Amino acid sequence: MTAELIRGQNHPLPGARVEIRVSAGQPVIAGATLNDSEGRMRDAGWIAHPAAPHLPGLEVSRQAAAGHRLAVDLEALPVDVHRVNVLLALPTGPGGAGRFGAVAAPYLAVTGLDGTEIATYTATGLDAESAVVALELYRRQGAWKVRAVGQGYAGGLAAMLDDQGLPSARELAATINEAVAAGMARTVAPPPAAGDREGSPERGAARAARGGPASGTGPSPSAGPSPEPGAHTPSGTPSEAGAPSPAGGPVDYRHPKRPAAAPAPGTGSPPGTGSPAGAPPGAGAADRPPEPVAGDAPGWSLEERLYNQVWGMFEDLARAVAAYRSAVDFAESRMEREVDRVLDDPRARVGPAADAARDAARAKQAQLVEQAQSALDRDLAQLVAEAGVVEPALPPALARWDNPVWQAYQVPQDTPLALRLGDLWLPERAELRIPMLVRLPLSRGLWVDSGRAADTAEAGLLDAAELRRLGAQTATAIAARLYAVHPPGQFSVRVIDPAGSAAGALAPLVETGALAEPPAAGAAGVARTLEQLTRRVDLVQMAVRSGNADALPPDLDPAEQLLVVHDFPHGFDDRAVTQLRYLADEGPGVGVHLLMAADREEARAYGPVLDPLWRSLLRLTPVPSDHLADPWVGHAWTYEPPLAPGGSEVVPQVLRQAVAGRRENGR
Incomplete structure (x- = not known):
């Protein structure tokens, strides 16, 4: 059954060799870019386009046309390719439509080698865009899928290539448009009729007989031996590997340097090796999703x-x-x-x-x-x-507090890649929790919102004092995790608690000796702590700018500093507020990080002067709240704080081990 995709939807591919057929209302440019695991192009050699239609595993048309056939062999792609983006663009210059909103929406069909449609997508909703990433073939858990993307670019090919990280995007776009302009004088067949989209061999042969758009001359990019001189690669449906072509030239989709082997999981099976009688090859494998494996994404470690x-x-x-x-x-x-x-x-x-x-x-x-x-x-x-x-x-830095990995905790020797700040979920499947990860070192401060702004059904049942207590607990849990995942002597925690109201929540940090000094109390304690940290920021910045790190005073703690602030703005005068804003803006760049547990409403007396402070911090809540907006797809993710299970002693146990490790190292 053919999957009719809408934007954002995906579908598994039953095999590694597929065709992508494009039907448009007028001539368009078709191409494909290769991307790494981060969605970036390595260089200009990672795109198949009319001026360079062949890549290992890819073949596209040499000219603009109303119909295209792109041949893809996913097994023949370079090993570091994780995504293939199918792009369409309108030709520039006289006669070009200028924007997709002025032409019929392009129709794309992903088919097997026998012409059977696997998935289709109509790229609707385009207006001023003149280039679009229509489809994405991507690798997931050892198998390949197709996703309908429909991401348009009003800036055309240059904007699209620049978005994929190509430095020479403008120059390459000009080369493509020049190659297309040189071939625009050729006859371009009209778009295939709606009935042709069924992709039967008879219709394909009839279209080829009418002089339909060819997918290029010469052998397929992953072909074996070249055809005899004068032979032409057919523009109809590619035959199976090694089978003779109606036009006289064989199209062999096998990789020339790869011996025949069993297909990868999820890519189908050879005929007669497990498919039900009468079923297409690989049908059984396509119905079974690949078994998940931890750590199957790309990475060095x-x-x-x-x-x-x-x-x-x-x-x-x-x-x-x-x-x-x-x-x-x-x-x-x-x-x-x-x-x-x-x-x-x-x-x-x-x-x-x-x-x-x-x-x-x-x-x-x-x-x-x-x-x-x-x-x-x-x-x-x-x-x-x-x-x-x-x-x-997951390792400790990425694991929940109830993960058994914390029971086997050992003081780390290296700073981790990232830190877990809690969980994210959507109402369609609330039990599916995705870890919320941030890279280390922190690039911005954190704010645990202990006010009524954390307005959820659960928060509505709590009074202000209970929300402040939960806010202090959440801040302590995050501070404890940061301290525990850093090597001895490389991270230090300091606390400002002007009225001593967070003493209960801070107990794990105080009783285990994880704090560099007792929590600062009163106006004098606030002023002293902020003065010390702003001085540290100034000195490190001057040393960095002068290139003379040895000039730092011997009493300066070289470890990264985390300042935890409770009950702001109580105990803060105008000078202290200015210093706090300075730490939030300048501190992360030189290893001073801010973690505030505060109610924004209580700081209204300062007026808009503090608005930049709140905007510079990543807002978290002490109770589950759907406040994290995702501008990419428009979701409001529910955030759940990283608290340890009730009655658990895992946090103080881990902190005692971390403090002991620091003392053993003399730091």
């Missing part, structure tokens, strides 16, 4: 691979839910339009015909929602399974 895998899970959950919500909205709007058409005619508003029309509209809506729910359940089930193997494999 297991920690980096796990970090990248967690972010991959976050992106997959965001896209899956976005596709589901978009499909439900589309089904609702479609039903409303169909019902409105019935109501527009007063003569048809009542009676059996009107009732039948309404029932049909509701049935279509229910069918679309059911299909969207089925796709969402499939994707979420795979993510739940992946989370089940990833969570136990």
Whole structure:
């Protein structure tokens, strides 16, 4: 069954060799870029385009056309390629449409070698854009998937290539447009009719006989021996490897330097090796998602691979839910339009015909929602399974406090790559928690909002004093985690608690000796601590600018500093507020970090002077709250703080080991 994708939705690919067919309302440029695990192009050699139509595993058309066939062999791609972006662009110069909003929406179909459609996508919603990343083929857990992207660029090819990290984007875009302009005099066939999208061999042969658009001359990029001189690579549906082509030239999709081997998980199986009788090769493998493996993302170390895998899970959950919500909205709007058409005619508003029309509209809506729910359940089930193997494999810095890895805690010798600040989830599957990770060292301060702004159903049942207590506990848990995951002597924690109101929450830090000095109390303690830290920032900045780090005074603590501030603005005068803002702005660059547990409403007396301070900090809440906005897909993620289970002694146990390790190292 063909999957009709909407923007953001994905679908597994049953095999490694596929075709991507493009039908547009007028001539367009088709190409494909290769990306690494970070979504970046390595150089200009990682794009197949009309001026250079062949890459290992890729073949595209040499000219602009209303119809294209792109050949892709995913097994023949370079090993460090993790994504293939299929791009479309409108030709520049006279005769060009200028923007996709002025032409029919491009239609793309991913097909197997026999022409069977795997997934289709219509790139709707474009307006001023003249280039678009239409589809993305990406590797996930050893298998490949296709995702409908539909990301348009009003700046054209240059903006698209620049967004993928290519330094010479403008020059390459000019080269592509020049190559297309040189071939625009060639005859361009009209776009295939709607019936041609079924991709049968007969229709493909008929289109080739009409002089349809060729996918280039010469052998396929992953072909074996070249055809005999004068032979032409067919523009119709590629044959199976080694099979003769109707046009006389063989198209062999096998990698010339790779021996025949069993297919990778999820890429299908050879004929006769496990597929049911009468089923297409690889059908059974496509129905079974690959078994999740912890650390299967790219990276130099297991920690980096796990970090990248967690972010991959976050992106997959965001896209899956976005596709589901978009499909439900589309089904609702479609039903409303169909019902409105019935109501527009007063003569048809009542009676059996009107009732039948309404029932049909509701049935279509229910069918679309059911299909969207089925796709969402499939994707979420795979993510739940992946989370089940990833969570136990996480190192301490990325693990929850209830993870057994903390019971085997050892004082680290190296600073970790990232830190877990809590969990994120969406209402479609609340039990699926994605770790919220931030890179170390911290690039911005943190703010635990202990005020009523953390307005959730749970927060509504708590009074102000309880919210402040939970805010102090959350700040302590984060500070304890930061202290524990750094090597001895490389991280120091200081606390400002003017009224001593957070003494209970701070007990794990105070009683274990994790603090560099007792919490600063009263106005004098606030002034002294801020003065010491601002002086440290000034001295380190001057040493860095002069290039003379040896000039730092011997009494300066070289460790990174975390300042935990409770009950702001109590105990802070105007000078202290200015120093706090200075630390928030300048501190992270020289190893001084800010963690505030405060109620913004209580600081209203200072007026807008503190607005830059709040905006510079990453806001967290002491109770679950859907306040973290995702501008990429528009989700509001629910954040859950990283508190230890009730009654657990894991935090003080870990802190005692970390303090003992520091003393053993004489720091």
